[in-house]
């Protein structure tokens with residue numbers, strides 16, 4: 001790209017995009033997100049007299065609330081890229097949470113004793129494995145019995161919701177294991193100020209390492225590389241973003257009540273000004289970040305990911321190239337199930353219980369996140385980071401409207417409208433860029 | 435059946451075992467007999483032109499050989515031994531590579547990803563080595579189509595001829611022993627077509643057997659050692675190109691009339 005001669009005059013912006021190889025869709029999404037955040041903040045500021053959106057507290061909550069949808073959205077990208085759909089994720093989340101509730105509240109304490117440290121580990125493993133198994137089963141029906149994914153997972157939507165009712169006759173199972181509940185966030189379910197700084201620095205080093213190794217790879221084969229200023233800019237912006245996020249998360253202190261209890265339990269004297277104990281990154285967002293990195297790696301750096309996109313681009317060609325497309329389909333749905341299991345861990349830990357309604361309508365938010373993030377129903381196109389940003393957009397709208405006091409009827413309508421608008425804008429974008 | 439095979443080859447090649455022999459291959463889709471008891475063979479270093487009108491069953495026959503379709507009946511021999519080919523992976527294991535009429539490219543990924551689809555180069559950590567694949571792709575494409583520079587773009591954005599070049603590159607890059615080319619030059623310009631002609635000569639010299647499907651009878655006469663003509667799913671006959679004229683071959687294609695220089699197949703017009 002950068003070797004092309006520029007005979008015609010290009011605008012600075014186009015040259016900038018070319019040099020940095022940033023895709024305009026990413027810029028567009030970040031722009032939209034910033035607009036949404038500023039919009040809600042200043043609406044609150046001017047209309048309600050208090051801008052509550054751009055506060056550490058709200059941004060911290062936003063990060064926690066986004067996590068479970070974001071985790072599932074990364075899997076939904078692969079499902080939609082291969083021209084399938086999974087409508088069952090919300091119900092499967094509820095069912096898996098119910099199973100985990102039974103395991104950790106009714107079963108394991110009998111054998112291990114209440115509060116045994118292995119309980120949360122076994123529960124999480126059971127949940128993820130259970131999700132993967134059901135996902136694989138649905139994938140089997142889709143791939144080997146050629147039942148359309150829409151039908152199989154629509155059936156799943158009803159079946160798993162019904163099944164989770166049967167598990168406990170509609171009862172709520174609580175309270176979940178103490179350690180398990182930390183996975184859901186909350187003041188104790190965080191890594192604190194120091195931990196957040198360490199994580200931030202590790203991420204910065206990772207960004208540097210990726211840029212350097214990517215550049216070295218291209219030099220090894222004598223391919224054109226990005227100009228140095230573009231590399232520095234990308235690295236700088238990436239690291240500034242990471243460190244900024246650390247500062248925001250650390251700027252949200254524990255509430256006074258928690259501090260008082262914590263001080264009493266640990267025999268700490270509270271000084272006059274009170275003490276400032278930071279939340280830092282919460283576990284759910286850490287899980288979402290880890291899943292996001294792992295899924296990006298899977299989608300872009302491995303054979304599995306390459307095959308997912310090839311199947312999406314041309315299923316017949318993938319088959320002719322020797323790819324076992326049936327097995328791939330089954331694996332993709334199994335992966336979706338496993339991610340749903342992880343999301344179920346986050347959601348039920350956050351709620352500290354398993355309820356019948358858990359995960360209801362999540363499938364719509366997950367699909368919307370993937371689609372807003374640029375995943376195309378025509379297949380073959382989609383990114384993991386897009387889906388995560390999409391989840392953040394959806395959750396920002398939702399929380400923002402709650403903050404400024406829109407009632408839930410309006411909330412639903414806005415979210416629905418935004419989804420349709422996003423796809424329309426996406427079509428426009430594609431038409432202009434292709 | 436063995437007699438028929440032997441009688442087909444009265445020349446020096448008759449001593450050699452055919453690289454591929456397809457015998458009495460049939461397949462039907464619904465009620466249509468797309469291929470009906472078709473037999474043909476291919477020797478090392480030989481180019482066989484497969485001819486026939488639209489819908490004659492040429493693509494279907496070679497898709498059975500490449501594992502894209504599973505035949506209803508008949509058998510395939512590779513190097514004289516019965517081969518099990520029920521999917522594309524198995525065909526590739528026998529060294530059978532195919533340029534499909536539809537090209538069979540994944541439109542949304544770039545040339546290198548298509549070239550290496552299913553056979554990616556991996557780094558020592560097991561991840562995709564995109565840089566190595568791109569470097570190799572540049573080399574192959576340079577030989578085939580020196581004007582090709584769009585290595586980063588999804589192949590959807592390439593011209594028909596450029597896409598065809600990618601499909602050809604993919605088929606020849608993995609040391610094929612048996613190459614199937616289903617209308618490989620349909621979208622190519624004169625210079626690129628010439629290039630493919632040279633490529634075929636070169637591959638032939640390396641002892642590779644080639645099935646060439648084309649509607650351009652002049653091309654076929656230039657490149658092929660033998661022709662096999664199909665009509666309505668059945669083989670009309672086969673002939674060495676030096677033993678028949680272009681008009682006679684046209685007669686085989688259009689009327690199913692088998693000339694004296696050719697060996698009759700089950701699909702030939704009764705005399």
Ligand SMILES: Nc1ncnc2c1ncn2[C@@H]1O[C@H](COP(=O)(O)OP(=O)(O)OP(=O)(O)O)[C@@H](O)[C@H]1O
Pocket residue numbers: 463466467468486487488489490491492493494495535
């Ligand atoms: N997948 C399929 N399903 C149903 N019918 C098919 C299928 N593939 C081929 N056919 C039918 O089989 C017959 C042979 O088709 P084929 O593609 O082999 O013809 P061809 O000789 O390659 O023709 P062309 O020169 O147009 O490429 C046609 O009648 C076609 O309609």
Ligand SMILES: [Mg+2]
Pocket residue numbers: 492493494535616
């Ligand atoms: Mg054809």
